[in-house]
Amino acid sequence: xxxxxxxxxxxxxxxxxxxxxxxxxxxxxxxxxxxxxxxxxxxxxxxxxxxxxxxxxxxxxxxxxxxxxxxxxxxxxxxxxxxxxxxxxx
Numbered sequence: 726x727x728x729x730x731x732x733x734x735x736x737x738x739x740x741x742x743x744x745x746x747x748x749x750x751x752x753x754x755x756x757x758x759x760x761x762x763x764x765x766x767x768x769x770x771x772x773x774x775x776x777x778x779x780x781x782x783x784x785x786x787x788x789x790x791x792x793x794x795x796x797x798x799x800x801x802x803x804x805x806x807x808x809x810x811x812x813x814x815x
Contacts, residue, residue, distance in 0.1 A: 772778040785794065791801030798804070 772781060773782075784796075788796075788801075791799060792804055793799040793801075796804040
């Protein structure tokens, strides 16, 4: 095997390792930041209406990573400051 082939294989292995490390670290960070705090878990366990509980679960899974588990904003905007124009009417 010539030197160019060995260099190509080494470059591919190194770049694959680097990309895999970044993706793995991003997944770990995302899972650590999207977990609800103990207080929020206690609040969600007290929800009796199944529709509200389902909405809280959807928010925790899809929205909390940007808006924060309490919707006060993190990467995304604070949802408590949204005006009436943003509210659903149905």
